[in-house]
Amino acid sequence: MMENEIILPKEKLDMVAENLTNTAAAGLTGTIKEEAVLQDDKSEADLQEAAVDISAETVAAIPSEAAVERTEPGGDIAVEDPADEYLQEENLEEKLTAAIEALERNLEQTIKEGNKEQPSKVLREIIKDEVIEEPQENPLEPDPRAGKVRATPAARRIAREFKVEIDKATGTGPNGRIEVDDVKKLVVIQPGTFDYKSKEPVVIKTSLDKIAGNPSNLFSTPVKLEEIPDKKTVTRKKLKDMNQKIEKVPNPELDFVPFVDENDEKPETKDADVVTKISALDFVPFVDLKAEPLREEIIVKPTPMHLLYESESEDQGLKNRKSRGLPRKNQAQDKNKNDIKAATSVPTVTEAVVSDSNEVTEVNEVNEVNEVNEVNEVKKEIIIDTVREPLRETEITENTEITENNEENHEEKIVTRTVRPKAIRKYLIKKKVETAVISLTTEIDMTEIKDLRKKITKKIEEQARYRCTYTDFLLLATSRALVKHPLINARREDDTVVAHAHVNMGLTVESDHGFIVPVIPNAQTMNFVEIVKSRGDLLKAVKNKHLSQDQLEGSTFTITNLGMYGIREFTAIINQTNSAILSVGEVVQRIRIHQGEPVVRSVMKISLNLDQRVANGVDGAKFLQDIKADMENPSLLLF
């Protein structure tokens, strides 16, 4: 009996019990007392127990028997009941069928409702003839994968570290497995709240809407993002590869148009390309004011001149002209050996040079030789235009080198160019077409740093075995600021921005192979002495050519410095895969209002070139503000 128990809701129990009692009473005519007993039981709520024990067999098949059973326990209690007469008057047969029907109905109902909870076995026993057997007959083995997430351990770890719900990721791996990148796409971090505990780069909240050029973006400056068709340039490249002379046929229309035509394919160059010839040895940034900077070595690409020197610096202008003059001289005297001083003759049409250079730069970009040689290329091209000789690889960078500018030399250069390691080519500057750049400049009062440096130089030199420079302070301040502004320390991948979890600081250095960006990894974890040491080691490696491939890879931000050549302020092209570059100018003494009085202070200008599609101007400005704050109160660097 026990295993056939059905637990019914209370009201139903009552009903069943009533029916049962009625049946019992009908079945056993004359056993009025017992009926009465049952009634009493019911009133005492004891019937619940009895009802629970109802078995289908008993009720459906032999109700009378069941009734007997029911009544037995209560048999001892003898109670008089006035209802017996009433019962006898009823038509017993009718009553019986009605009761049985009601009972069956109840049972059916119960079975239906309780279907899910009841074991099928019980149900089958209760209603033998009913056909409810099929669904419960073969319960399917549950799929162990049901409701589980298929993900790699690494993906799970990242989800854990960034508190992302991994089941929301869409798996792109085999069989829909969730991979690391799928989880990273879920990680959304508001700028400024970035936590550097994880070593993984993550995606920062962004979308195509945020990208500059979209009018709905508040901060975007209207920048043309339309891609200059690549096809043209590609064909050019191919043509050039096949026949070097093709490119060198001068196009007077292009060469001598003073302004860039709208229809012209060239992109609008927004930033200055400043390229310098610095030997690795000379990379001692922020040369002292008294020291004469190596000004003769400045080579400036003509195009961005107006952007470069907004103010003053006549002598600089002179120098530029000088450097521009070089090719002219060269052109005039071609392979003759000549001294630089003889070259003061200024080119006849400077405007032509500008437009020409534009054209040539484009070619350079196609060729991906956008380095120091850029300017040289310009000159080259000019030479070639006029001379129409394949002097493709003329390297006339240094004044002193010019004297050796003969044909044998050319051949040598060509050789060195072709064997240039791939590693360096990787670091070529990206086509400007693909970026939307804004420039921000600020002036930093360096007086306090200067004092501090005087005080600690010796101590630092003892510990790090390198002399500390202003660059080291700037490196420290910058890497700290980058931690606070992950968007500046990021890279763009299609329509997402990936902020790096570590600051790999790139420093532009000139090496034998040209302009390279060796990297100080994990600068965010370093203290001042460590920074001095790693920078010193790095430059030493550059100098000794011991730079490994690893040291050239993975910069997340770049600092470039031309201060030692007397450049006050400039902007540079953003290094590939970075989103920003910081250009550092010379430390000069200027009269500034300090605490209400005009005094002589050492000041320095730094400029940030920022890819607008990664971060907006406000981000950049806050970033510069943080650097400025740290630099002007160097005691803050302690914290």
Next chain:
Amino acid sequence: MKTSDMTKMTYRDAIRLGITEEMRLDRDVIFLGEDIGVYGGAFGVSKGLLEEFGEERILDTPISEGAIVGTAVGAATTGLRPVCEIMFMDFITLGLDALVNQGAKMRYMFGGQCRVPMVLRLPAGSGTGAAAQHSQSLEAWLCHVPGLKVVTPSTPAQAKGLIKAAIRDNNPVCFIEHKMLYDTVGLVPLDDEYTLEIGKTIVERPGKDVTIVAYGTTLAKAIEAAEFLDEEGIRVEILNPLTLYPMDMKPIIESVIKTGCLIVAHEAVKTGGVGGEIVARVVESEAFDYLTAPIIRLGGLDVPIPFNQELEAAAVPQRNDFVHGVYRLLNRE
């Protein structure tokens, strides 16, 4: 080390050089095995040793591996430093009792009062067409016995460094040579004191995308595969666990953390192989959380090594297995 201090020689010669140097330095070192004296060894490793060291120290033994290993264990406990050659590793089964129950346990059982400085040279591996009884790689059995050290060099320089370290070690060391490597040539340091530390895993080839752990001939195949994949821009890091027991897991774990992908390869049968142990240890470690794909084990098929050379090659991992394994890990297939 300067290249001037090194000379090109075969794996076979490097082992001989290592043994010769040790025998010159230490009079206690003896060398015993089948046909090692007059004949110069089945693989020619001991050629010329009899002339230099005489019959007292170069012992031609009867064809009984039980006798060789038993003699060596006894000699080692009494103070000599025996090096014995088991002609094929497959025959070690006959000497296992002396090795496993005596040699490996004595130091422990006698409370550290005795030591068993012996070396077992075990030429293993397939590729010679010598069929099932002469081609096995049974290193996993030996790794299962605490008290034994198991080393396996993959280049001539490693062979010299490890055989010298094994002879100097005060424990029974199983020195597993691969028969197919005997003729490989490489630069070997000539320094008398050049040894390789037992229990160090080395990085044969740095990379960043996939980690491969391999030894023996599979190492060479892995390097071939890595060179092939290099052209596709996949940088494979290859590690060589010179010592199979006790294995240095740290470089492997660090490498897996770096790459997130792991292939473990050996020629021995996959089931119950050393590779499974490496994988288990990686998964038990922190590296688990950095795995980006299921680990791949490349091992010999669970079959006796066939006689037919085509089938023999098919039974053990080849270069293409590595390439496809790497593709699978990187979802390129």
